Amino acid sequence: MSVANLAYIHISETEQGSWSNFGANILGLMPIERPDFNDHSFLKMDDAPFRILVSTAEQGQMLGCGWDMGSKENYQAMIAKLEAANATVTAGDAQGAKLRCVTEYASSNDPSGNPFEIFYGRTTTAECDVPFVSPVGIDKFVTGDMGLGHAVIPAPLTAETHAFYIDTMGFGMSDDLRMPPPADGAPELRIIFMHASNSRHHSLALANFPHPVGIVHMMFEVTSIDEVGACLDRVNQANVPIMSTLGRHCNDNMLSFYSVGPGGIAVEFGYDGLQIDDWSQFPPTESTEGDFWGHAYQPMPT
Template identity: 35%
Template structure:
């Protein structure tokens, strides 16, 4: 039922830094702040894709998923509530703030808030990138993908597949590290999970896909010119073949900024890979926190 990742909300004490990072480095379209002072960004004709809210700690505030209509949302709501979670319907003002017709929200067993939304507002032909660039690959593939760090990998896998309905894409077994990937449309994965340590949760990165490989290189150049840390060098992943670099955002969450991810279809056969990258993706800043870890 879930069609795509529609939007994302972050909490951070670094909202001011995000305004420059979002537009000048990532090329997002900055729009007027939210009512709470959140920096807001567009990446296509959707009215808003990313909210960066003021907060004491760095954390994922919410993940918005797109469904076709409220009927689908109600069907999924019933399944999720049967699995033990309680869903709440957003009021009209809350829905308007997210620029959707409506949504139901809940907190999953791993501690992440999800919003099941429908009727995302769009304004055709109005996206203006924050710097010259080719734009972002969105459409029916949605905003991109999010990689979450969960306290219990097996429990999370069961919940995301059997309750929320994500489809397994593949997995990576790299030494002692296990990563699981899930799709809900033609994008290789809209969600992935790993486990940093028992009981810990957080997020590793948000992936944004651009329409030209040149945009990846230019973003890396802009990071060097403005002293923004590049977390991992340009490389190519084994499973989705994305050519990307990892940029260190002001809220610790890494941004995988990539190009050329493969598309999958209904005949896709999940595989297991023994390493994350075919080439590149060398860790450049081991002195920085490896992920947005928010506790247990």
């Protein structure tokens, strides 16, 4: 029993509609309006009812990664495992389940304090049950059984948080990236990449530093380099801040760039990510380099 995939991410925005605009016009996601939840925004990227859930708050923040447990049995077993590990598990109510388009869900936090949710049974609504049509003409995103993409979250309590996701949540190791400490005495940069029960190289990664918005980035994957380039054009035309230039990662082979969405929530937009069909034949790797080329990190506007 382990997590099937990353089904949705719940974030917040200070100005309602800013993420719908960014998601639609820059990333090519499809905004969905739900009259019964008109204080929220929903962004669809495939057949799932939505992949990004947006609430309004005082600041942009990651409010929860939504992990699909795949079945009621797995869901209940995971709650028992979380409770046995002394995690606080809060059962979601019917209204919350309706908002998330899930049958049943529960909320918890990892040892670094990152909020997450587990659920089973994706449901839908009349508004959400429509074919995905990208406002900018993207044919499809790479999703399905592999979930929406991946999330990299801050884990200052790195060892405890890593152990939690492996031992309690049942993730598997993909890569342990440790960048040698720079000469100026700054701490080592470490990012731990883990996979769920699907072929995406990593659905979750833990960074060994804190982050003000609770998520280092989230990643969406398209099917061609041309869609990555077209998104980069839209980013530049709209003067969206670039966090990292185009590059190709060593561990998951992703060719991507990073921009910064509303509220400081960064998005990696890429293609050609590595898929592993049989994890039993994949020895986890240890890396000291993040990129084959590119991915130059840019100073952020203040």
